[in-house]
Amino acid sequence: MQKKVIDEAKIEEAVHMILEAIGEDPEREGLQNTPKRVARMYREIFAGMNSNPREFLQVSFTEFHDELVLVKDIPLYSMCEHHLLPFYGKAHVAYIPRGGKVVGISKLTRVAEAYAMRPQLQERLTSQIADCINDSLKPFGVAVVIEAEHMCMTMRGVRKPGALTVTSAVRGIFETRPETRAEVFSLINQKI
Ligand SMILES: [Zn+2]
Missing domain, CATH: 3.30.1130.10 (GTP cyclohydrolase I, C-terminal domain/NADPH-dependent 7-cyano-7-deazaguanine reductase, N-terminal domain)
Incomplete structure (x- = not known):
């Protein structure tokens, strides 16, 4: 199975856009690092994209x-x-x-x-x-x-x-x- 790479920069960009789109100010203090945090979190919670669970049952x-x-x-x-x-x-x-x-x-x-x-x-x-x-x-x-x-x-x-x-x-x-x-x-x- 081909490994899919999670593109954190792209997620950051997208989250920044969502914040703008709902009328928020992505530059205000509380939101400044939000796109980065969400990108890191998505890497973690979508980690299954890169796994082949059948391998776990080989042994x-x-x-x-x-x-x-x-x-x-x-x-x-x-x-x-x-x-x-x-x-x-x-x-x-x-x-x-x-x-x-x-x-x-x-x-x-x-x-x-x-x-x-x-x-x-x-x-x-x-x-x-x-x-x-x-x-x-x-x-x-x-x-x-x-x-x-x-x-x-x-x-x-x-x-x-x-x-x-x-x-x-x-x-x-x-x-x-x-x-x-x-x-x-x-x-x-x-x-x-
Ligand atoms: Zn639903």
Whole structure:
């Protein structure tokens, strides 16, 4: 995959223009360094543009565990691509290894984070995480659930603070066997 370079100078220029466009004075003290700060921040929160999450799952190890692995409550921060406002919440990732092919728990977290650090849609983010695990580990099944609050719904538009959007993506056995899917969803919803 070709590496995309984040052009901080261009972001600075753009933020300067936005400030002018809303009638602000970009030269006043509080705003002087804002374009620079935003550019640095965008480099950080869009760092996923430069990553290939499939690489994180290249190193798997063999452990004779062909039973469900569920990682709950992975903190997730992303940017809605329609408004460039944050959406944030939790991801729950489950898979059933095939032939003992498992990965470290932290690798699953890194996959979720890397896809989140791009302009995103919650639906696509959910599917990308599921497909990445499914294609890399070829497990019996994958289930990903994301629950998130969208600032573009909270601050503007319909203004529904606290409203959670829940998305799920299931592959393999979770797609074909309703009872297996029901089991993982109930484990995700269960408060331990
Ligand atoms: Zn939005």
